[in-house]
Amino acid sequence: xxxxxxxxxxxxxxxxxxxxxxxxxxxxxxxxxxxxxxxxxxxxxxxxxxxxxxxxxxxxxxxxxxxxxxxxxxxxxxxxxxxxxxxxxxxxxxxxxxxxxxxxxxxxxxxxxxxxxxxxxxxxxxxxxxxxxxxxxxxxxxxxxxxxxxxxxxxxxxxxxxxxxxxxxxxxxxxxxxxxxxxxxxxxxxxxxxxxxxxxxxxxxxxxxxxxxxxxxxxxxxxxxxxxxxxxxxxxxxxxxxxxxxxxxxxxxxxxxxxxxxxxxxxxxxxxxxxxxxxxxxxxxxxxxxxxxxx
Amino acid sequence: xxxxxxxxxxxxxxxxxxxxxxxxxxxxxxxxxxxxxxxxxxxxxxxxxxxxxxxxxxxxxxxxxxxxxxxxxxxxxxxxxxxxxxxxxxxxxxxxxxxxxxxxxxxxxxxxxxxxxxxxxxxxxxxxxxxxxxxxxxxxxxxxxxxxxxxxxxxxxxxxxxxxxxxxxxxxxxxxxxxxxxxxxxxxxxxxxxxxxxxxxxxxxxxxxxxxxxxxxxxxxxxxxxxxxxxxxxxxxxxxxxxxxxxxxxxxxxxxxxxxxxxxxxxxxxxxxxxxxxxxxxxxxxxxxxxxxxxxxxxxxxxxxxxxxxxxxxxxxxxxxxxxxxxxxxxxxxxxxxxxxxxxxxxxxxxxxxxxxxxxxxxxxxxxxxxxxxxxxxxxxxxxxxxxxxxxxxxxxxxxxxxxxxxxxxxxxxxxxxxxxxxxxxxxxxxxxxxxxxxxxxxxxxxxxxxxxxxxxxxxxxxxxxxxxxxxxxxxxxxxxxxxxxxxxxxxxxxxxxxxxxxxxxxxxxxxxxxxxxxxxxxxxxxxxxxxxxxxxxxxxxxxx
Numbered sequence: 001x002x003x004x005x006x007x008x009x010x011x012x013x014x015x016x017x018x019x020x021x022x023x024x025x026x027x028x029x030x031x032x033x034x035x036x037x038x039x040x041x042x043x044x045x046x047x048x049x050x051x052x053x054x055x056x057x058x059x060x061x062x063x064x065x066x067x068x069x070x071x072x073x074x075x076x077x078x079x080x081x082x083x084x085x086x087x088x089x090x091x092x093x094x095x096x097x098x099x100x101x102x103x104x105x106x107x108x109x110x111x112x113x114x115x116x117x118x119x120x121x122x123x124x125x126x127x128x129x130x131x132x133x134x135x136x137x138x139x140x141x142x143x144x145x146x147x148x149x150x151x152x153x154x155x156x157x158x159x160x161x162x163x164x165x166x167x168x169x170x171x172x173x174x175x176x177x178x179x180x181x182x183x184x185x186x187x188x189x190x191x192x193x194x195x196x197x198x199x200x201x202x203x204x205x206x207x208x209x210x211x212x213x214x215x216x217x218x219x220x221x222x223x224x225x226x227x228x229x230x231x232x233x234x235x236x237x238x239x240x241x242x243x244x245x246x247x248x249x250x251x252x253x254x255x256x257x258x259x260x261x262x263x264x265x266x267x268x269x270x271x272x273x274x275x276x277x278x279x280x281x282x283x284x285x286x287x288x289x290x291x292x293x294x295x
Numbered sequence: 296x297x298x299x300x301x302x303x304x305x306x307x308x309x310x311x312x313x314x315x316x317x318x319x320x321x322x323x324x325x326x327x328x329x330x331x332x333x334x335x336x337x338x339x340x341x342x343x344x345x346x347x348x349x350x351x352x353x354x355x356x357x358x359x360x361x362x363x364x365x366x367x368x369x370x371x372x373x374x375x376x377x378x379x380x381x382x383x384x385x386x387x388x389x390x391x392x393x394x395x396x397x398x399x400x401x402x403x404x405x406x407x408x409x410x411x412x413x414x415x416x417x418x419x420x421x422x423x424x425x426x427x428x429x430x431x432x433x434x435x436x437x438x439x440x441x442x443x444x445x446x447x448x449x450x451x452x453x454x455x456x457x458x459x460x461x462x463x464x465x466x467x468x469x470x471x472x473x474x475x476x477x478x479x480x481x482x483x484x485x486x487x488x489x490x491x492x493x494x495x496x497x498x499x500x501x502x503x504x505x506x507x508x509x510x511x512x513x514x515x516x517x518x519x520x521x522x523x524x525x526x527x528x529x530x531x532x533x534x535x536x537x538x539x540x541x542x543x544x545x546x547x548x549x550x551x552x553x554x555x556x557x558x559x560x561x562x563x564x565x566x567x568x569x570x571x572x573x574x575x576x577x578x579x580x581x582x583x584x585x586x587x588x589x590x591x592x593x594x595x596x597x598x599x600x601x602x603x604x605x606x607x608x609x610x611x612x613x614x615x616x617x618x619x620x621x622x623x624x625x626x627x628x629x630x631x632x633x634x635x636x637x638x639x640x641x642x643x644x645x646x647x648x649x650x651x652x653x654x655x656x657x658x659x660x661x662x663x664x665x666x667x668x669x670x671x672x673x674x675x676x677x678x679x680x681x682x683x684x685x686x687x688x689x690x691x692x693x694x695x696x697x698x699x700x701x702x703x704x705x706x707x708x709x710x711x712x713x714x715x716x717x718x719x720x721x722x723x724x725x726x727x728x729x730x731x732x733x734x735x736x737x738x739x740x741x742x743x744x745x746x747x748x749x750x751x752x753x754x755x756x757x758x759x760x761x762x763x764x765x766x767x768x769x770x771x772x773x774x775x776x777x778x779x780x781x782x783x784x785x786x787x788x789x790x791x792x793x794x795x796x797x798x799x800x801x802x803x804x805x806x807x808x809x810x811x812x813x814x815x816x817x818x819x820x821x822x823x824x825x826x827x828x829x830x831x832x833x834x835x836x837x838x839x840x
Binding site for chain 1: 661
């Protein structure tokens with residue numbers, strides 16, 4: 001009797017594992033993989049000694065916030081943070097707007113050169129802008145001479161440069177979003193006397209707003225992480241972005257000593273993006289797939 | 296506010312009043328006669344006014360610099376913008392032009408410029424014209440000879456003391472006249488504009504910032520290198536406060552198209568194909584000039600033994616890296632998405648929040664953190680697992696490490712999109728297979744996986760294209776290491792893009808022409824792979840829709 005019960009229980013547990021248990025096992029392993037570098041960075045940020053060589057996976061030598069203080073005292077971190085927010089915020093907003101404009105034309109209008117335009121956008125996008133960094137450097141040398149306020153070491157010059165890549169990245173995605181909206185919507189609005197601009201601003205944009213927000217967020221994160229061009233562009237300490245400034249923290253002999261404040265900076269950089277990310281996650285899944293998949 | 300109605304079929308007429316059965320009005324006339332609203336008008340006036348303001352602001356420096364071509368371009372594009380947004384025609388262009396302007400100015404033009412440099416030998420020592428090279432050779436050979444004139448020297452700049460272009464302010468010991476010199480030559484300054492201390496040192500000059508000793512000595516290398524050409528030779532610094540006018544030992548002789556050294560009698564003949572002066576024994580002068588190299592930058596990749604071998608292995612590794620990163624993140628992301636995609640699964644939201652954290656962390660910083668986790672002496676990986684591996688010191692461990700890092704950074708994205716695609720697959724399909732007696736694995740293989748692949752292949756292609764040129768992934772971690780002993784420019788984990796970057800900006804001297812040539816190669820590879828990929832997806836069909 002008891003042995004039968006045990007047997008049944010064992011079989012039930014086996015079936016539970018085959019149907020649900022393995023899923024938890026995979027998920028837990030994946031979470032461990034996802035988290036351990038982040039835990040390491042947190043531990044480094046809290047490590048009172050602030051060096052790489054004394055940092056363990058979990059803080060063992062006590063916990064302190066010295067690194068955060070050191071970050072603001074010894075570096076222009078606040079300034080870098082503001083620069084990054086300014087550049088990435090404006091670039092994300094402008095690039096989403098510019099590519100939404102273009103996507104509207106590609107999705108709703110038929111004109112000569114439409115196919116060529118779409119294909120050449122795809123082609124231009126494949127030539128990464130930073131391969132042309134030498135040419136960009138020479139061109140912006142001239143611009144700095146003529147208009148110093150949009151030249152090197154200014155956020156505006158870098159912003160202009162990022163806007164050059166705006167159309168290539170998002171237009172295809174956005175066109176996918178617009179294509180999923182039924183044409184009858186804007187056709188009936190047109191019949192009611194709406195101009196093309198009214199159709200765009202009053203009907204199309206509000207309908208895709210959540211997805212625009214996601215595209216904007218992705219553009220924002222992409223810009224925050226852009227390193228190569230910002231590194232060539234911004235050399236004075238006050239104009240640096242987070243990526244350039246924090247890379248400088250770990251350069252040369254300071255790599256070991258600055259690791260604590262670097263980790264503190266990483267966490268402070270991550271807080272806003274992680275929060276927004278978790279908040280928008282539902283839209284991100286649909287945003288990433290609906291544009292590309294249904295496209 | 297609204298324009299007059301133009302008879303039946305006008306857009307402002309309510310559709311209900313139309314004769315039954317008449318086709319809906321959607322000709323161009325419809326758009327042309329849409330009403331002008333107050334907000335629309337105000338927005339248009341504001342934006343065009345802003346455009347005009349920016350154009351005027353941009354015009355002044357162009358006029359001051361007498362750059363008439365640039366000014367003409369500016370006027371033409373501003374006029375074009377005004378025409379476009381004031382006319383009622385060309386509606387698609389109204390939406391396409393703003394982004395396209397930026398695209399052309401900051402992407403297309405630099406790319407074309409890069410492509411054109413690929414056909415030259417542009418780079419360190421080959422930047423200017425032949426005449427520039429001759430001036431540079433002659434003035435750098437200036438040496439002090441007995442009887443050279445000596446001047447009191449002051450270092451100044453027109454810009455920032457730490458970075459601005461340097462000039463020499465020299466005072467003639469005989470007359471006390473002050474001249475300003477830079478690499479273009481020497482000009483007299485008006486004595487009213489300068490203040491000269493006793494001993495000839497200039498303390499202030501209108502339009503120039505005089506460097507103090509500390510500022511000057513921190514830039515002593517630049518000061519030593521600055522040569523001011525003069526009619527009789529050239530002016531060089533000797534320390535920070537004296538300058539001498541020396542004689543050029545080497546001189547260009549137009550008769551033999553060569554450079555002759557007056558002391559040794561050695562000659563270097565101009566080689567117009569290489570853009571350099573070459574001696575009989577093959578020795579080249581460092582200062583050359585820019586010439587058209589034709590296809591040599593491209594053929595060099597295939598024929599030059601020192602380049603082609605490393606290039607080929609870099610290319611293979613580049614493909615392996617892109618495929619490994621894309622495939623690895625896709626497989627892992629899909630596995631987890633499938634695992635979490637079950638009605639009986641609890642806690643999926645919590646799992647999801649934790650899983651996507653790597654995607655939300657700033658990737659540049661996490662790449663640097665991973666680099667230090669792989670540190671051989673006190674990195675976390677070695678400590679945690681009790682290993683003693685020099686991760687970035689051996690080719691295969693370094694390659695494993697960078698792919699592992701990419702896996703960590705990239706799989707949450709694949710997890711998210713795979714989850715989205717899984718939710719889009721109708722349940723009836725998988726239920727039907729289980730009714731037919733298929734095992735979960737069979738139903739996954741036969742139904743779910745093909746549908747996932749169809750849905751995600753555009754993303755996989757763009758992920759491949761991105762990883763193929765994933766500069767940050769290498770530059771911020773291994774930076775190409777380990778390097779073979781005989782080749783410091785091409786390491787085992789180098790991608791083509793980091794290799795190109797090192798060629799263009801590395802310490803070995805800039806080879807911009809060659810780097811541009813490799814850029815064109817990279818572009819061709821990525822374009823071909825993506826074109827082939829897209830041809831197989833629905834995304835391509837959409838273009839022809």
